[in-house]
Amino acid sequence: AAGVIQSPRHLIKEKRETATLKCYPIPRHDTVYWYQQGPGQDPQFLISFYEKMQSDKGSIPDRFSAQQFSDYHSELNMSSLELGDSALYFCASSVGTGETFFGQGTRLTVV
């Protein structure tokens, strides 16, 4: 069965650079979520989209933005990267309020 696909799996950036993370949700899933997970931490909600419209926003820095495109894939854009942005970034998708499936994550390292 198709799962949530994230790319890249690993990314190394320098401080003040920009990063773009991509997410391809499970086909026919109408909701996409982005989560950030620091080392030894629980995943923290960043932002979500329902039918390509932003539906909720969590603790997402102003330096970050996200969008969902007509083909339902989503991108998380991160600018002016800081060392503290180093984390695992997960994308997840669901059909409405049904079971949420997570991707394998992108490990971002800012040096």
Add this chain to the structure above:
Amino acid sequence: GESVGLHLPTLSVQEGDNSIINCAYSNSASDYFIWYKQESGKGPQFIIDIRSNMDKRQGQRVTVLLNKTVKHLSLQIAATQPGDSAVYFCAENIGQGSNYKLTFGKGTLLTVNP
């Protein structure tokens, strides 16, 4: 703010034993809870869920118990196997309409000794 949290950060068990992982939540309006398993370097994987109109739900080798009176959730794993070693998170699905998100508690690291 309201949150979901875990009592124990680590749990070490022998293979074949039963494991119990606990979780407390504070939002009394919560009506949907999920347990996730996260292996190193991987995304959270759905294990089992329960809605507030139930107090027990069973899956394959796993059981979730919900005590709404004390706002407590537990995950029981029967005959724990080395492959069960992972971090376990409870999560609360909060929202309204079409706008829901998961709020995770602190994880519990389960280590199964052969």
